[in-house]
Each structure stands twice: as C-alpha cells, then as structure tokens.
Amino acid sequence: MSLLVKTRFAPSPTGHLHVGGARTALYCWAFAKANSGEFLLRIEDTDQKRSSDEATVGFFNDLEWMNIDWDEGPEFKGSGGGDEGPYYQSQRLEIYKTKLQLLLDSGSAYFAFETQEELNEERKKARAEKRAYRYNRASLELSSETIEQYLSEGKPRVVRFKVPDGGPLTVHDSVVGDVTIERSEVDDFVIFKTDGYPTYHFAVVVDDGMMNVTHVIRGQEHLNNTFKHILLQEAFGIKPPVYVHLSLIFNPDGSKMSKRDKDKTLRKFVKENGIDSPPKGCITQDAWDLWQSSKDKQLGTQDASVLGKTLGITLPEINVEDFKSEGYMPEVLMNYLCLLGWSPGNDIEQFDAEFLVEHFSFDRVVKSPAKFDRAKLLAFNLDALQKLTSEEFASKLFVWCQEYAPEFAALENFSLFASANHERSKTYKDAIMTSQFLIEDDEAITWPESKPVKKALLKGEVTGLSRMPIIIECFTSLEEWTNETIDSCLHSLAESLADGSLGKVAQPIRIAVAGGPVSPPIVDTLVLLGKESTIRRLERCHEYFASTCDV
RNA sequence: GGUCCCAUCGUCUAGUCAGGUCAGGACACCAGGUUUUCAUCCUGGGAACAGGGGUUCGAAUCCCCUUGGGAUCACCA
Numbered sequence: 001m002s003l004l005v006k007t008r009f010a011p012s013p014t015g016h017l018h019v020g021g022a023r024t025a026l027y028c029w030a031f032a033k034a035n036s037g038e039f040l041l042r043i044e045d046t047d048q049k050r051s052s053d054e055a056t057v058g059f060f061n062d063l064e065w066m067n068i069d070w071d072e073g074p075e076f077k078g079s080g081g082g083d084e085g086p087y088y089q090s091q092r093l094e095i096y097k098t099k100l101q102l103l104l105d106s107g108s109a110y111f112a113f114e115t116q117e118e119l120n121e122e123r124k125k126a127r128a129e130k131r132a133y134r135y136n137r138a139s140l141e142l143s144s145e146t147i148e149q150y151l152s153e154g155k156p157r158v159v160r161f162k163v164p165d166g167g168p169l170t171v172h173d174s175v176v177g178d179v180t181i182e183r184s185e186v187d188d189f190v191i192f193k194t195d196g197y198p199t200y201h202f203a204v205v206v207d208d209g210m211m212n213v214t215h216v217i218r219g220q221e222h223l224n225n226t227f228k229h230i231l232l233q234e235a236f237g238i239k240p241p242v243y244v245h246l247s248l249i250f251n252p253d254g255s256k257m258s259k260r261d262k263d264k265t266l267r268k269f270v271k272e273n274g275i276d277s278p279p280k281g282c283i284t285q286d287a288w289d290l291w292q293s294s295k296d297k298q299l300g301t302q303d304a305s306v307l308g309k310t311l312g313i314t315l316p317e318i319n320v321e322d323f324k325s326e327g328y329m330p331e332v333l334m335n336y337l338c339l340l341g342w343s344p345g346n347d348i349e350q351f352d353a354e355f356l357v358e359h360f361s362f363d364r365v366v367k368s369p370a371k372f373d374r375a376k377l378l379a380f381n382l383d384a385l386q387k388l389t390s391e392e393f394a395s396k397l398f399v400w401c402q403e404y405a406p407e408f409a410a411l412e413n414f415s416l417f418a419s420a421n422h423e424r425s426k427t428y429k430d431a432i433m434t435s436q437f438l439i440e441d442d443e444a445i446t447w448p449e450s451k452p453v454k455k456a457l458l459k460g461e462v463t464g465l466s467r468m469p470i471i472i473e474c475f476t477s478l479e480e481w482t483n484e485t486i487d488s489c490l491h492s493l494a495e496s497l498a499d500g501s502l503g504k505v506a507q508p509i510r511i512a513v514a515g516g517p518v519s520p521p522i523v524d525t526l527v528l529l530g531k532e533s534t535i536r537r538l539e540r541c542h543e544y545f546a547s548t549c550d551v
Numbered sequence: 552g553g554u555c556c557c558a559u560c561g562u563c564u565a566g567u568c569a570g571g572u573c574a575g576g577a578c579a580c581c582a583g584g585u586u587u588u589c590a591u592c593c594u595g596g597g598a599a600c601a602g603g604g605g606u607u608c609g610a611a612u613c614c615c616c617u618u619g620g621g622a623u624c625a626c627c628a
Contacts, residue, residue, distance in 0.1 A: 012628045047627055116626070123624090130552040132624055158626055176556070185554055185624090193626040200628045224555060224623045245556090248621075252562075256621085336563090339577090343564060347576045366564075369621065373562050376578040382591080424590040434589065452588080490587085506587040518589040 005037025008213045009070075010204065012044040013055035016301065016319035017062040019372065020219060020249045020257065023337040027246065028217045029068045030338075030353075030360040040211060041073030041080065044204070045090045046197045062320040066330050067353060072211075084211045089203050096198040099206050099236070100159060100191070108235045109191060112139035112160045113150055134187035135160065159192035161202075163231060171226045173243045174215075174362045179223065186227050201228045209238035217244040220369075244362055247369040249340055251316075257372055262308070262315040263298045269313055282310045317374070325404055327428030329396070332381045340370040350380060382426040394418035400428040407439045408432050413528055420524035437514040438528060442536045445515040447544060452517035456507040457545055464508030467497050468542040471509060472535055481531040486523050512541035 007028040011021055032039035041063075045051035060076040063069075072082030086092055103109035112135075119135075126133035140162070142150075150157065163186050170180040191202035198206070208216060223245045233240050251257050269275075278288040283303045291299050299307065308315040317323050323333050335350060343366075344351065344359045351359075385393065397418050401409035408431075411417050417438070421431035437445060447453055457464045474493055478485050490505060498504035506522040513534055519525045526534050 010628090014628080044628060050627070112626095119625085126624090127552075132553040134624095156626095179555065181554065187624090190626050195626075197626090199626070204628085219622095220556070221622055222628090225628095247557075250621085254620075339563065341563090345565065347565070349564085349577055363568090368557050370564090371562060373578065376563065379578055386591080423592095426590075430590080456588085494587090501587085503587040510588060514588090516588095520589090522587060 005032055005035040005215060006040060006211070006213050007032045007037065007215045007217055008040040008042055008208065008211070010042045010044050010207075010218075011059055012047060012051060013059055014047070014050045014052075015055060016321050017059050018257070018319050019323075019333075019337060022062070022066060022320050022333075023249065023340060024218060024246060025063060025068055026066070026334060026337055026356075027244075027342070027360070027365075028215075029070075030356050031215065031217065031362070032071075033357040034360045037214070038071040039069075040082070040213065041070040041087065042207060042211070043074060043088045043090075044200065045088055046200065046203055048090075048195065048197065051090070058321070062324075065324055066320060066334055089198075089207065092203070092207070093197070095210070096192075096203060096206060100198070100202070103161070103191075103235060104159070106235070107162065108164070109159050109161050110140055110188075111147055111151065111157045112188075112190075113142075113155055113157045114139065115156070132185070134184075135189075137188060140188075156194045158190045158194055160188040161191045161228075161232065161235070163188055164235075169227045169230065171223070171230065171243055173223070173226075173245055175244050175246070175365045175367060176220075176223065179226075181227060186231065189228055191232075201225060201232065205229050205232040205236065205238065208241060209233065209236060213241050215244060216241045217246065220245045220247050244365070246365070247341060247367060250369055250371045252371050252373065254371070257318060260298065261318055262304050265313065265315055266299065266304060266307060266311075267295070269311060275311075279307070279310045282307055323377075325429075327400060327404075327430065328377070328381050329384050332377065332384045335384075336377045336380055340372065341366050350383065378426050385425055385427075386423070388422075390415075390419050390422055393422045397421075397428050397431060401432065404429070405432045408435070411438070411528075416524060416528055420520035420528065424520070434518050435520065437516075437519065440515075442533050442540070445513070445537055445540065447511065447515055447541060450516075453511055456511050456517065457541075462497075464504070464511075465542065465545050467493075467505065467508060468512070468538060470497065471505065472538050472542070475531065475535055475538070478531065481527065483523055483527055486526050490523070509538065513537040 009021075009025040009028045011017065011025075017025075029039045031037070043051075043056055043059075045056070056074075060074070060079075064077060064079070069079045071079075072084070073080045073087045075081055080087070100109065122136065123133045139160070163183065166183055168180050169183055169186070170178055172178055189201060190199050192198055207213075226243055226245075230240050232238075249257050251261065255261075278285060283291075283299070283306060287299070287303055290297050291303075298304075305315065315322075317326055320333070324330070331352060334353065334356075338351075338356055339349060342360070342364055343349070344355070345364065388396065394415050398409060398414060408414075408417065417435065418431070421435065424434075425431045447457075471493060474489050475486075478489060490502065494500050494502045494505045507517070510519050510522055510525065511517055513519070513525065513529055520528070529537075
C-alpha cells in the first residue's frame, strides 16, 4: 500500500551539503512529518566523474547534525533502510537498462550518434541566430541498417527520448502555480549517456516512480526540467507526483550563493595583497600553480580552508559544515533556514523542530528568492544560547571545543570557563576567540600599544601602571584564590586607589593578564588563570611598560 | 537571445487567494540609558507596497503594460 505522503531528498554528492540543499531537505523532512508520511534519501551519483564516497558520508553527517533523519534510504546511524533500494543510483544500473529497453521497444527512445563537438557547433549557430537550440533529430532519420552497423561497430552513442506530438505542457506546482509551455520548447533530450549511465532526467523519473514518491520538493532551477519529467512519466505510465519548486537563496549582494564563493574570496585577497606564492606550511606549490592557472580551477575544500586560515581571513560560510565549525547551534540554523521562504505567521519567528512539524505547509511558502542574512542568524544564535541553562551551555560548548578547540576542552576548570563566557557569546567560537590568553604561556603575553591599552595603563593623573605594584602586593597576600577573596581584594583596592571606581583597577589588570582590553568578567578571568599566572603576568606587564615608557 | 519564474522597509517577512484598521514583526541601522572591558540588556527613532495604466465607492491586494532581478537553454545534477 502506498503512503499518502512520501518526500525525498536526492542530492548528488559532489561537495558538501550547502545551505540551499539543507533548506530543501528540511522542507522535505518537515512536510513528511507534518503529514505522517515518510522521508526518503537517495544518492544521485550517476556522474562518475564528480561523485565520491567521502562526500556522501559528509552529507550524512551534515544531515544528522541538523537533526534531519530519514525513514528510507542508505543506512546511517539509525536512519535509512527500506524495501525499494538500492538507494544509490550507481547501483541501479540494471533497473535503468530494463526501463530503457521499454522505451526503445515502444519507439519512445532512439539512438543518436552525434559527437559533442558536432552538437556544440549547432548550439553556437543557434545562439548566433538568436534562437534556442533544439536537437535536430538527425539520428532519427538514420536507416535501421545504418543504426545496426554503428551499434555493432561500437560507435559512441547516446539514447534520446522522442518527444511525442501534442499540445502545450503544464506543470502543476503547489508553490509556483500552473506553469505552461509549448511542447516545441522541449527537444529530444538525452536519457542515456555514452558512458552507459542514465542522465538525471531518466533516473529521477524512474526512481521517484518506483519508490512511490508523492511530493517532489526541489530547487527552482529544476522547474524547466520538469516538463521533461512529465513527458517521461507519460511514456512510462507513471502518475506524476505533486511538484514544489523552491526559490533560490542568494548572497547579500544578490549573487547566487554557491560553493565558488570561497574560491572567489581567496582569489580576491591574494590578488589585492600581491601574494604570488603559497604561504609556508600551507598548500603545495603544484596545487597553487594549478589554482592560479585558471579561474575555473578551484582549490580543494581542505586546501581552501587551510589557506584561508593561514592568511587570516574568514571564508564565507556556505556549507552546513561551515556553520557548525563557526559555532552555530544546529537548531538555530534549522530555524533560520526555514524562515528563508516560509513563515508560520502571527509574528512568530523563533521556533523548534516540533513547532515546524506541527505548522509546516506549502501554502505559506514564498515564491520570491531570499538573501542569506548572517547578522540575523547570528542574532538568533545569541538568543538561543542565552536561553540555555548554564549546564546545557557548558556541555554543548564542551562538545564543540572537543572537535574545534581541543586546547579549551582540556581546560581544568571548564565549567567556569563556560559560565564566564555564556552571556557574552553569540557563537561557541566567540567563547574561545576572546579567551586565547587562557591557553597561552605566561611568558608569551605581549602588549600592543593600542589606544585602549594606553588609556588603561598610561593615561590619567594616576596611571593604571602606577597602581600595579600595590595590586600585585594585595594579590600576593591572598591565602585563598577564590571568587570571594579576589572580589573583596578588588573592591578594597578600588576604594583605596580610585575612589571606588572598579574600572580603574579592573581594566589595567585585564590588560596585563590578557594582553588586550577584552576578556571575560575580571574575577572569572583571574580565577581561571590562577594566582601564579595572574601575578606573573602583572609583573611582566609592569616591567615591560616601566622599561619602555616614561611613566 | 528564446522560454519560464519573481517583485512590500537595507534584509527576511505578515498582509494578497476570499479588495475596506495611520502596511505589522524580526534582524540591521541611528539616538539615548545600564554595565569593571568586550558582548549583552533596556528605551526611543527613521525606514517599504518598483513605475504606469485600468476594474472598483474603495487596490499592497484583481487585470494589462513597462522596468528590474533570477533560472534555464549539457552526454551536471
């Protein structure tokens, strides 16, 4: 018995799961759940040149991180399974061949022998004449003897679908509405390639049909392809699914958000800064040369991120993995991505997966494209982080640190580190970015002579630096190094040295121990650092400025 | 260029299908305030129906045109 609703997400594993794909997967998942249906995952790896197993596992991990599970498909950590596999298209070749024979037998498909070069010539010509290119059906005119001969010679050939005569074609789309074109707009497209693999059009129709998919939810770039699909469905006698085409997601500048953005950012930076060889310990000279040889040669994902890190630039977040490593919560990315094209109404913007499943429907999906606004995502992440209890925050931050900042995960007093950073972090990464001094050696701290440093240490009638010896003395005399003792020490220091102004005392200390004007609340910072390090850093700072400046 | 899709504050959007509240919210921005730094937090503010025609007593909402943006036109998916 077939289900009322079965959606599917069918990525081709050519890279990482990017946010556009993630949103599509999310809508597929949510719609299936909302209607007590099933969500199917299928891997479209018929492009042998571009697919890889590594990328496929990456997709599984990204999906899992987003809390998107699938009822049917490749088996992975509790997701997947089902009776209508295999769920890798590369393993379904025999099925496609059988189905292809059906079309060949009925005359709905035919062999074609033109080379790519010949076809490209035709395309150029069409473009020059300002008309759309259509395959001219030359191979359809071939005699059966010629075809037999070519076939036995092993002449490279493809199989084309013969578009039957008839009237206009209409796609019924639940979001876009009805879309109609003239049948003459569709030419005899290729359904089987020279390498013996089916094209996307063929495989997707066969699989969706056999796997009883009821709703096809995908990006709007597929809208024009859908006419081919309904033609194929007609030839096979397959009932068309409900179609839903989603608008695209763009960068703030209006360009399409794509994997190439990282490459573009790197190129721009390298060019603007006149860097003409790979920085040390980064990427190989060969990789660099190849990359610089052409704009079409993109750097590998790994190389790109290493180069970005070395150059000290943040590459634009495009993939789900990027947001994970930047320290966003998966629930927040889910929430924000959903909002790009769908809203529950009633001025509700922040919600969880349960709410989504309860309220999701296509009649509230927007047709127009959306720009990805990182600032809003960041604001949502802050809100979500602040709603966590300190225990929840600490354990989530710990998991993140284990993967992306092990030196912080190894911190003795991790829970204090977490609570000291909870309120002031917009992402997990924020916590470690303003606490680098915690893992640095006491002797490695340096003090740049920036404005805030000078202001706290060297400006004013009584300078911060001049108070340092007394502060050191006071700290040294403390028998216990706790929140309370440090706090009372600080307050008495403020009373005696600066008319009760805590800032006058706290800020010089902060700069001395952190090497800069930013750190967690001062008491937390000092407890975290320990008495010994605190005093050592104060001393070093005092010596450094006393010897280099006129005080 | 052909075909198709889209159009409300800077951004995401509510309102459009069933025309009738100074077009609502969020993010961002600006101005104040709280705070031992940064970040939070609080208060207030400016900010949009792309343009032009219709239909109607009445149009963001329905129709047409223009303009702008986008997708696609592969043996990639």
